[in-house]
Amino acid sequence: MHNTSMQIGNRFRCYPTPAQAQTLLAWIGCQRFIYNAKVSEDRYFRRFARQSLAHAGQFAPIDQQYSHFKTELTPWLGEVPSQILRNGAVLWKHAYGRYFSKLSGRPGIHRKTGEQSVWITSELFSFKPVVDKSTGEITSYALHIGTPKFSLGQIKFTTHKKFKPAASLHISINAGRWHVSFNYDDGVPEPSVQETTEYLMQFSENELRFATVGLDRGVNLPLAGSDGQKFGFTVVQDKRILDQERHKKRWQRRQARRTKGSQNWVKAKRKVARYHRYGADVRRDVAHKTSFNLASNPRYKLFVFEALKVQNMTKRAKPKQDENGRWIRNGAAAKSGLNNAILASTWGKTKEFLSYKARRSGKLVIEVPAFYSSQECAACGHTHSDNRVSQSEFVCQSCNHTDHADHNAAAVIAKRGVRLVLSGACIQKKSKKCGILKNKVGEVISEPVASLPSTLGETEVSRLGGNTPALWSLTQETPAIALA
Numbered sequence: 001m002h003n004t005s006m007q008i009g010n011r012f013r014c015y016p017t018p019a020q021a022q023t024l025l026a027w028i029g030c031q032r033f034i035y036n037a038k039v040s041e042d043r044y045f046r047r048f049a050r051q052s053l054a055h056a057g058q059f060a061p062i063d064q065q066y067s068h069f070k071t072e073l074t075p076w077l078g079e080v081p082s083q084i085l086r087n088g089a090v091l092w093k094h095a096y097g098r099y100f101s102k103l104s105g106r107p108g109i110h111r112k113t114g115e116q117s118v119w120i121t122s123e124l125f126s127f128k129p130v131v132d133k134s135t136g137e138i139t140s141y142a143l144h145i146g147t148p149k150f151s152l153g154q155i156k157f158t159t160h161k162k163f164k165p166a167a168s169l170h171i172s173i174n175a176g177r178w179h180v181s182f183n184y185d186d187g188v189p190e191p192s193v194q195e196t197t198e199y200l201m202q203f204s205e206n207e208l209r210f211a212t213v214g215l216d217r218g219v220n221l222p223l224a225g226s227d228g229q230k231f232g233f234t235v236v237q238d239k240r241i242l243d244q245e246r247h248k249k250r251w252q253r254r255q256a257r258r259t260k261g262s263q264n265w266v267k268a269k270r271k272v273a274r275y276h277r278y279g280a281d282v283r284r285d286v287a288h289k290t291s292f293n294l295a296s297n298p299r300y301k302l303f304v305f306e307a308l309k310v311q312n313m314t315k316r317a318k319p320k321q322d323e324n325g326r327w328i329r330n331g332a333a334a335k336s337g338l339n340n341a342i343l344a345s346t347w348g349k350t351k352e353f354l355s356y357k358a359r360r361s362g363k364l365v366i367e368v369p370a371f372y373s374s375q376e377c378a379a380c381g382h383t384h385s386d387n388r389v390s391q392s393e394f395v396c397q398s399c400n401h402t403d404h405a406d407h408n409a410a411a412v413i414a415k416r417g418v419r420l421v422l423s424g425a426c427i428q429k430k431s432k433k434c435g436i437l438k439n440k441v442g443e444v445i446s447e448p449v450a451s452l453p454s455t456l457g458e459t460e461v462s463r464l465g466g467n468t469p470a471l472w473s474l475t476q477e478t479p480a481i482a483l484a
């Protein structure tokens, strides 16, 4: 069984000087140009192959060639280090590998809006240790970017935690803020999902129930745990997020009315990005704290989320009528819709972060079907809409079990997760994704296999490193749920 070790991710604010920023923007632009040129080239060849019988089955090779894009029409490509261009082609090839592994769609054009970034490999930067002269210890690292020919010098960045230098990094800009981010392998092996599942299957149902926390999307908070924990925003964060979202909506409307590309349009666009950033930062922060809190709790070995209830996400608030029966504006509807979207995005992020944090400590995150989880009694299993007395109150009509509705739903989810793991369904699901590979020596190794079209035999597919989330959905294999 192969073990992977953990990729530790870092993301720090950095502060390039105006001159450095200009160079970095050129690097970003040239790398995006090569990436998009590869995408267009591939599209062209695939269309050509479809149209011509003679070329049926022939495709553009999935290679990293990029030098043919450097022509007299693109002189600016000669003004950046060649590694920047090569990395654009490598990024495209990696994206194609993910497509073959069915981890994402076919690579598409990278747009010039939103976060922009450049991938820099070790030839183009160095972390120089800063040593404390009195103790001789390394206190921090200075980041130098560029080659002797294309030198940017040292770029200032702020750290909020300890880190190790990495082999490659991304420098990105979003809404006027620069970040440097990188991963490094900490060398500590982590168990595979299969191994963790097999370990959990040795427990009895009661033992596993004790080590399991079910996580429900609360009515007014992102997450409610079956152990009674509630995770959400502070009152101040809550109010500020809604305020900033309202500003964002207003500026989005203004931007839509203005002439595209005009000065006022650009101003509105910047405002939208700025108001969006606050909410995004808070959501990420809450998701990191929540997932850390859960993953580091020694009692828990299994985390169960319910699969997303799409109909709830798009449900509109009930229309209102005044005493004469006339329809009136429903201000609460807009607010609750917005609030719901914020909660949902925080919930999704928490699930994503918890997946990798749990996997690293040999714990498991799974999803279970959400059907009637709000109407089922966690104590006796009686399922009826009458059980849900109000938005927050749950009273079982069969056994009189009384609970807060969020808490009861979380307990139901935990129970379903425990049964799912013990039934072995998680193992079966996993084995479908595995194939048997024979290497040259004849040893049989079991590894996830990318399904390759036969016409692309020469293609080398890069599998993702430690970044694939250990989360898979079991919505398709729904265990029968008894309805009373």
Ligand SMILES: [Zn+2]
Binding pocket: 377, 378, 379, 380, 381, 382, 396, 397, 398, 399, 400, 401
């Ligand atoms: Zn009951």
